[in-house]
């Protein structure tokens with residue numbers, strides 16, 4: 001299958017490597033107005049275009065991966081959807097719910113698959129954790145906590161990352177929220193506080209969030225891109241070689257019959273009786289052999305969707321609903337109230 005790559009920046013370069021290493025597809029063309037992207041296409045001997053319309057006059061890819069800044073996801077998705085070309089759009093699906101909904105509606109009308117690049121869902125650690133939770137091994141899930149504390153240097157904050165949508169809620173916590181929805185269930189209501197005491201400007205640099213799930217479970221999350229710490233999925237999962245690997249825990253999921261630490265895949269249970277006076281013990285369950293690089297599994301799912309062999313593991317609607325939760329978190333922080341996200345049914 002011929003795949004087009006739109007946006008050859010930080011994320012796009014990883015998609016290029018993933019496409020090149022997959023025997024079931026080829027990198028058909030790169031679309032990106034930057035000089036850097038032009039040079040990459042020269043080096044790889046791949047077709048190059050500075051804009052999508054021109055590219056689609058000359059080429060007819062089987063699918064496209066869109067890895068451009070969030071505010072232009074909708075604009076860049078439309079020409080592909082018009083031509084019924086399946087697309088995988090990097091997370092977040094768009095920079096706001098309204099434009100994300102436009103993408104989903106347009107794709108539905110054109111009967112064209114849209115996937116959202118919440119690649120962590122494809123991680124075998126997450127797939128296994130989901131089946132453990134669904135099997136009832138932990139009992140009823142009562143509460144969960146996720147920590148995402150990182151430190152991003154000033155050089156990371158180019159023009160678009162300094163404006164709305166460039167803060168850690170949309171860049172980082174959106175992944176954690178998506179996973180909590182995937183693992184625990186749909187979110188009913190959120191509360192939150194945010195601050196930007198370090199970087200200032202329009203975007204948050206830190207936020208704390210309370211979640212109430214529709215199944216009654218409760219969750220807390222804490223995110224910051226101004227804290228030096230080893231606790232975040234980015235630094236703990238070893239799924240992306242650009243981050244140093246720290247073998248720490250960043251998610252805790254607690255049930256009536258046991259609790260789970262991720263990404264260590266460690267389950268804690270009572271040795272005998274369930275009681276705080278009784279000993280508890282832990283065990284690590286086996287994940288099985290896998291490539292610890294979910295972009296590979298994500299691309300495989302995308303190719304199978306193009307061939308009509310699989311459903312998306314993370315669809316456009318999934319991306320839209322995760323974004324709706326992030327918008328609810330932003331609104332909750334702004335209004336100091338509890339907010340119910342408006343979610344779209346599948």
Ligand SMILES: NC(=O)c1ccc[n+]([C@@H]2O[C@H](COP(=O)([O-])OP(=O)(O)OC[C@H]3O[C@@H](n4cnc5c(N)ncnc54)[C@H](O)[C@@H]3O)[C@@H](O)[C@H]2O)c1
Nearest residue numbers: 007008009010011012031032034067068069070090091092
């Ligand atoms: N899944 C992940 O873990 C992950 C990680 C990083 C970024 N992302 C997402 O990937 C997307 C890109 O982020 P990034 O960090 O790679 O940004 P970036 O700034 O490094 O790269 C963006 C690229 O898109 C190009 N571009 C801009 N407008 C364009 C247009 N209209 N048409 C074609 N190309 C255009 C730019 O020239 C640049 O090369 C964002 O949505 C971001 O949230 C996801």
